[in-house]
Amino acid sequence: MGSLKDLFFGSDTEREAGNMENEELKNQNAAENAGDNGNIIDPSMLVGDIITKHPLAAQFLMECGMGCIHCPASQMESLAEACAVHGIDGEEITDALNDYLMEHNA
Secondary structure, eight states: OOOHHHHHHOOHHHHHHHHHHHHHHHHHHHHHHHOTTSOSOOTTSBHHHHHHHOTHHHHHHHHTTOTTTTSHHHHTSBHHHHHHHTTOOHHHHHHHHHHHHHHTTO
């Protein structure tokens, strides 16, 4: 029978295996977040989700003219919809925001 430490936290071997699995999951999630075209976000993503996952996006979007990104309605609309409401080109903002996030490793 192992020690209480092993019982609660697993043995060193089990922890090392778990750490390797966690690292693989991080790499897989990073690849999935980048999407097929290497982008972090796309215009169909909800503004609320973008800001939650990438807090740097909030300031960027406000500087682009979306000063109300924290209002309840904006949290449930896609980036494309938010851009349309503000008369901004959604594809242009998406591309610029992806560049910004990649540059800042968000």
